[in-house]
Amino acid sequence: MSQSPGFVDLDNPTHVCKLRKAIYGLKQAPRAWYHELRKFLIASGFHNSHADTSFFVLNTGGNLLYLLVYVDDIILTGNDDTMVHKFMQLLAHQFSLKDLGHLSYFLGVEVIPNDHGILLSQRSYIVDLLTRTKMMDAKPVHTPLPTSPPITLHSGSPLKDPTEYRTIVDSLQYLLITRLDIAFDVYKLSQYMHQPTTEHWILVKLLLRYLCGSSSDDIQLYHDSPLSLHAFSDSDWAGNKDDLISTSAYVVYIGRNPISWSSKKQRTVARSSTEAEYWSATATTAELNWVSSLLTELGVVLPQSPVIYCDNIGATNLCSNPVFHSRMKHVAIGFHFICEQVQNGTLRVSHVSSDD
Template identity: 35%
Template sequence: MDVHNAFFHGDLEEEVYMRLPPGYQKEDKNKVCRLRKSLYGLKQAPRCWFSKLSTALLEYGFEQALGDYSLFTYEKNSTCLHILVYVDDLIITGSCEAATKQFKEYLSAKFHMKDLGFLKYFLEIEVAMSASGFYLCQRKYALDIILETRYLGAKPIAFPFEEKHGLAFNTSTLLEDPKPYRRLLGSLIYLGVARPDLAFSVHILAQFMQEPREDHWQAALRVVKYLKSDPGQGILLRANTNFEIMGWCDADWSRCPYTRRSVTGYFIQFGESPVSWKTRKQKTVSRSSAESEYRAMADLVQELKWLKRMLYTLGVRHTQPMIVLCDSKSAIHIAMNPMFHERTKHIENDCHFVRDEVVTTNIVLQHVQMTYQLADIFTKPIGRDGFWRFRNKLGIHNLYAPRGDIGV
């Protein structure tokens, strides 16, 4: 559903005044207008609108999720409703069609709403539904990026990033206007919502937004050429999957040549469906590869706990342990060994955090060989063969492929 003129519904709590509009006849030139309702352009407008909408949902009987304040849940008898809010756009799902229709009528009475029907397109994300599950992709958004960069006629390439790119200490000419580079990187960052294969490339290129150089721009255009090879790539959230949650974590020790900080990468699957992934630079310098791997494990466990909390909010009781797959035996030993020594005192908080989850059997640690570590693609640039091998295992599919192998 979509809300018409959403910001006009908000009630202002602060005293805000504005000049009289042009053409208004006034005797006293010192008179101004005091706003009672929010307007577009005010800093308070989004917060006022969300407060107004939240009040209406809470009055109906919804509860606001603590794990994500934009999610509201309603449970009464055997009826369940879930609302996901993004500014003036709402996704509504429910267990009963009659209850969903009744709630829509309630919203339409409170606000000027438009029912857009079944979910097909939301925030540049295309959604296709079938008995196989939900397929999410951003094909139109990817094609818009290719069109904006004028690379529709460019030759596509098989992988987005070269292994030895040397961008960190690059001395090529500074771009006269960095705005196109920043705009392109902003688009690629959002494109990564349904494209795990872009995570590491975008992570590297986003570090040069302050002073982008010519070679940085060419590397970004290489990612665009990679998009052209398969703009319809997306993820499939399977309907017939099991409830097993598996997390893969990896770290590349001292990857950053400037700060010598390590790069963390993790990837989470719900059954066979990819649900969460991330590439980011660690906040502190690690003194060993085991330490950097352990910090990556702690970040993954934190994300796993959040996902389990969200499942509980949605009414899913996930009781079995979550599996953490790590290719560092040293990191697993630190998590399993209750004894502390001098080499682990400086990561004591992470040690306690992960070890408590192991003791309570909330997670189970397993060792995986480096060649089968799915999170490896999120920590370092790899060649074409390795990139394609890992990409196929991540659960990325193309709905527009002629073979139609996913049954959507």
């Protein structure tokens, strides 16, 4: 650390100070805090999760403690109230902490217990967003984005100042914690952050109008739900009209509880609908493996193997019998397929004269 003004060593003015302790605000401070907290938890008998490094599990003879940390915000729960209380005292002895009681609000998400389980809501966050954008009294709509005409990069004229567009879309991304119904729409609008147009701005306001009429839509997690782990996988073949890249999507459930979802653009151009669906199923498989690993660390035993539901027969057969790859009906989207390989350096296109 540089020598502070007024405390510079005149004999060694170019020397720096060696920190004995991380100072709040420096780049290494969050890492130093995590290592300090992790060292204490490991010494207390906790096991650091491999699936999520911010998650810790203590299992002593069937008595479980779960601890989830986000910077200096901590959720602690377990199946033994006495054990939870004792560890709270131990934690308070080591660190300065404030007990906020039963979980009711965490990182912008309201946690509301009820007879069926718990309700996760971001209504307050939505209200703040609508108030900030002056859309609180806007006329609600029933769908977040229109299905036609297709949204493209060059539709409309470029915005003179794209700052507000980027700010609102950034804020909408945080809503995806509980609002899987707008996952595709936010992903789509995020693709134009570098060059938003007037048409894109109209679509952002349309999405805000949809939130205005659905701000109370929450996720109910049921405590009596079965432990069956399954997922729904899908894709739209060449759905992006700018580069003809497909979009993969999945929703992962434990019983009737949705726990993970995604809507993302694929990295390569799929030459058939089967290929697009297969890549979507691949992404879903990776997510299911992660969820299964996390459940194992939680001490949860699944009664049966996870299941992926896919609506494409070719992709389904390909997953179970690799020999079917020879029957995939590739429909060439020639220009984009070749262009991608040229850009990646795996193909070269050179000119030759007609005579030759």
